[in-house]
Amino acid sequence: MRATLMYGAGDVRIENVPDSVIKQPTDALVRITGSCVCGSDLHPYASMKPEDGPARMGHEFLGIVEATGPEVTTVKKGDLVVAPFAISDNTCEFCREGLHTSCIHPQANFWDGEPDEGGQAEAIRVPLADGTLVKLPVAPDSALIPSLLTLSDVFGTGYHAALMGGVNERTRVTVIGDGAVGLLAVLSAKRLGAEQIILMGRHQTRTDLGREFGATDVVSTRGEEGIDAVRALTGGHGTHVVLEAVGHMPAYEQALGVVRAGGVISRVGVPQYEDAPVGFGSLFGRNIRLAGGPAPVRAYIEELMPDILDGTIEPGKVFDATTDLDGIPAGYQDMADRKSLKVLVKP
Structure with missing residues (x-):
């Protein structure tokens, strides 16, 4: 499969990488149908040292569940889901207090810290799928997709x-x-x-x-x-x-x-x-x-989603450019140059 890797400041490449696969019984495999470039991605884009790369990129995505581990119960194959930028179990004491970014589960992490996985790609393995993924009640081609994608990070933040x-x-x-x-x-x-x-x-x-x-x-x-x-x-x-x-x-x-x-x-x-x-x-x-601090956006998704679904708000208007995976390197540059506000990626 193809994915985005950053090799250093200003050096973003789309490369073939090993396919994402289920490794743990609590994993889900998601085919990514929408992702984007985040303003926080521009920090390493401006300053990453080559010795710190290559790094898989992308922490905002939604997509379709392709497979699940045997312990996953809340989502199934074919579901359209959105993922917060932090992996969490949604059950620990911090998650119950609405602070999912401090989840104490050993697999809890931020996407950009998850080895060999990133949201600017064709597919992704999602650890702690029951706690992390949220099912979306729309079709994959819904006009609401850009706005629903903002629930993964920028709107919740x-x-x-x-x-x-x-x-x-x-x-x-x-x-x-x-x-x-x-x-x-x-x-x-x-x-x-x-x-x-x-x-x-x-x-x-x-x-x-x-x-x-x-x-x-x-x-x-x-x-x-x-x-x-x-x-x-x-x-x-x-x-x-x-x-x-x-x-x-x-x-x-x-x-x-x-x-x-x-x-x-x-x-x-x-x-x-x-x-x-x-x-x-x-x-x-x-x-x-x-x-x-880092936004526990998982705590806000169910609260914010209804206003998107009924058309009260349209946070997806922040996307002013759309590209495919091949256009991601140019998308980074356009955002760094302030030519684009936020780039939507449709693999």
């Missing part, structure tokens, strides 16, 4: 940011980042009733989609100028909640500048730094809380 920030109908919100996660954080903040949603982004086609998703204001400047603009929109105080969907230090510094005293910074952009300030001059002195 945007929702996690808003939820951990405590967004409600009384909060003003700033979203930093106009990538897919940032835009779906806007959609999530709107869904939770935020009275004001300020989107900080510089690409008009993206911020236009952000307005469609619920942003009340757009600030296209960065740094001190951007901070001043947000404060001008909020009576000088900043917003109760800041959803940081980038992961770089300038975004964190911007979050510190626009958050209201007593507010929350909720980070879901994978941090590319280790030395974020939290002392008296940053978080402590203004009673600011820091929240967020």
Whole structure:
């Protein structure tokens, strides 16, 4: 079968690899019918050292179950399923608390950490299939497929940011980042009733989609100028909640500048730094809380899916380009160059 491998920064290849096969009685084999390139994939695309490759890529996918191990009971051959970006048993004490990214089962893992498996491929072995996979009540050719695919990561991640920030109908919100996660954080903040949603982004086609998703204001400047603009929109105080969907230090510094005293910074952009300030001059002195983390999207799928199925929301609008497996390397480059927001892959 064919799969995507990253050999180093800027070096993504589609190669023939051994077929995925069932290895454990709790496994399922899934033929992938839809996947995508994630904004977090761009971090290694920019910085991976050749000695760290090759790495199988892709952690967002849906597809059709081709076979199951003898202990799998919740899905069967022929089912259309979506997989969260974290493998979990959905039964341990952390999963029961809705924190599937901290599942204690020995096979629990993130897809990009799973040896010899990745979602940007023709097929995949899914460990802990009963806990990980969620059956989709639509046909494989449904027009809802792009939106349902966002349940594997970006929609759930945007929702996690808003939820951990405590967004409600009384909060003003700033979203930093106009990538897919940032835009779906806007959609999530709107869904939770935020009275004001300020989107900080510089690409008009993206911020236009952000307005469609619920942003009340757009600030296209960065740094001190951007901070001043947000404060001008909020009576000088900043917003109760800041959803940081980038992961770089300038975004964190911007979050510190626009958050209201007593507010929350909720980070879901994978941090590319280790030395974020939290002392008296940053978080402590203004009673600011820091929240967020890897989104346990498995906990949110059943909650978010009905609004997709009935057409209330369409998170799949974040996909602005479609390709097949052969087009994935170009898709990475287009996303890195900001020519594409998010690339949908149909093998």
